[in-house]
């Protein structure tokens with residue numbers, strides 16, 4: 001028969017068991033939070049932009065982003081960023097033809113609103129606002 005079990009274990013083995021488990025659990029919680037943060041960051045980076053004030057660039061000759069998704073009641077603001085003249089024309093909203101400045105419209109009803117620059121629609125200068 002050998003020595004009693006306790007005598008064969010390292011002196012601090014029993015004492016370190018609990019802290020190791022706590023440390024492990026803390027690590028798991030931290031990992032979980034990190035994963036959630038990563039998911040949130042990913043969602044923020046890839047999800048359509050939801051929010052109160054959404055912006056679209058009006059450049060030569062495209063709208064960027066071409067499609068944005070907003071909540072009902074959101075205001076969309078187009079900002080001219082190119083050098084050529086453009087406008088923003090959709091059902092229920094129409095800007096002047098201009099080369100700089102902004103145009104804003106608040107979308108109060110759900111739906112998909114396609115719009116164009118009437119000068120360059122044939123060149124693909126089209127956009128879409130999805131209101132949910």
Ligand SMILES: [Cu+2]
Nearest residue numbers: 086117119120
């Ligand atoms: Cu244009």
